[in-house]
Amino acid sequence: MNPNSTLSAWQLAVMAAVPVAALAVWLTAIFLAARQPRGRAQAVAASLAGTTAAGADSAHVAPGSVAGEDESARTADGGIAA
Numbered sequence: 001m002n003p004n005s006t007l008s009a010w011q012l013a014v015m016a017a018v019p020v021a022a023l024a025v026w027l028t029a030i031f032l033a034a035r036q037p038r039g040r041a042q043a044v045a046a047s048l049a050g051t052t053a054a055g056a057d058s059a060h061v062a063p064g065s066v067a068g069e070d071e072s073a074r075t076a077d078g079g080i081a082a
Contacts, residue, residue: 007015
């Protein structure tokens with residue numbers, strides 16, 4: 001006596017959907033891991049490299065730069081908006 005070995009349509013759909021979903025998750029993880037840093041992160045890294053290159057005893061201070069200042073608070077002439 002052999003039991004019925006045919007699979008129903010929903011079982012076949014699950015068997016097809018699970019590997020496709022796993023592949024999509026895997027490719028998304030690879031894409032996210034391989035991304036380059038965003039422009040702001042690159043600018044921060046470049047500014048940090050510039051300050052260390054200038055030396056710790058350098059008297060150069062960028063105009064309008066205040067530690068912790070948000071860039072949206074600056075006006076066009078370099079001052080700080082009220």
